[in-house]
Amino acid sequence: MLENTVNLEKLLLRKDEYNRIWVLLEMFMESIIPVSMLVIASGETGSGKTTLAKKIMLDATSTWKNLRTIYLDTESDNRRGLFAVLQKAWNLNGYSAVEILHTLEDSKNKFLIVIDNAESIADKGFARDLSKISEGFPNGGFFLLVIFGSKTIPFDVLNVSPPSYFVYFSSYGPSEIRMILDSFLSGIESSPLDDEALNVISVASGGDASLALSILKLASSISGGRPICKKHVLEALRKISENPFICNINRINDLHAKVILKVLSQYPQGIRLRKLFEEYSRTCIDSGIKPLKYTQLWKRIRILEKKTLLDFRVVNLGRGRAGIVRTSCLNGETAS
Incomplete structure (x- = not known):
């Protein structure tokens, strides 16, 4: 059957974008002067960013024996923050950010670190954490490929220390x-x-x-x-x-985001934010999942909105204003 042959990871490789990032990686690996690099990739969902990153990781490990790769999908990790996910990836729980980087640096290897779905951890401290890597470790050794699943980058890129490069993936x-x-x-x-x-x-x-x-x-x-x-x-x-849930569920990895979309699929006309929280919490408990608190849920909603998977609007209901959440249909349109 055709449905068994469809693999969402097998997308058409973006050759121009691949070549741009690969040239930077070659410069990083072959540079006589120690250097760390930051590459920020952004673009719409389904434009091939993750596929390209995994291809680069595969090719890089076969090209350079002294390169170690780390792939971090922040949506699949309940812990938030750049160094929190690095702790888990490198089994360094309890280590500070500086201790983590010192440990990696002392290994005498160079590192290609891919941070996918970076909008999940791109808070106010994200740019500071990225700068900490390039400023605090002048001997280099870190090539960071940071992937955002939208056109916009949710932090001030001017606060990130150079050298940094930007690659945009068009649809x-x-x-x-x-x-x-x-x-x-x-x-x-x-x-x-x-x-x-x-x-x-x-x-x-x-x-x-x-x-x-x-x-x-x-x-x-x-x-x-x-x-x-x-x-x-x-x-x-x-x-x-x-029922946009049919399609959207295949586009995300975060378990809590999937529960949110599952609840929203039952309310095509939209649901009040407070009621969404109640339904979400009930669904999580019934499924044996520890639900997020209200503030954490709100952050997830904003992330899904940036991915155009749902729509949040404040509307006037006569007796007052209320936040209404609805799933998005094709190409970011909302269910009517």
């Missing part, structure tokens, strides 16, 4: 989306997706490769093994529009 074009979908269909003898259906997915995804593959997977399920046509794709889009 995929329709022709690129078609290439991505074709790559998943190439192993099938007779293509199960006709050109008209392929065009609809390419346009509806809005350049989001993850979304395009999710639509393809759902349309395949609807077709029941028959060749996928425009009718199946439109039915898939209708289902996603009615």
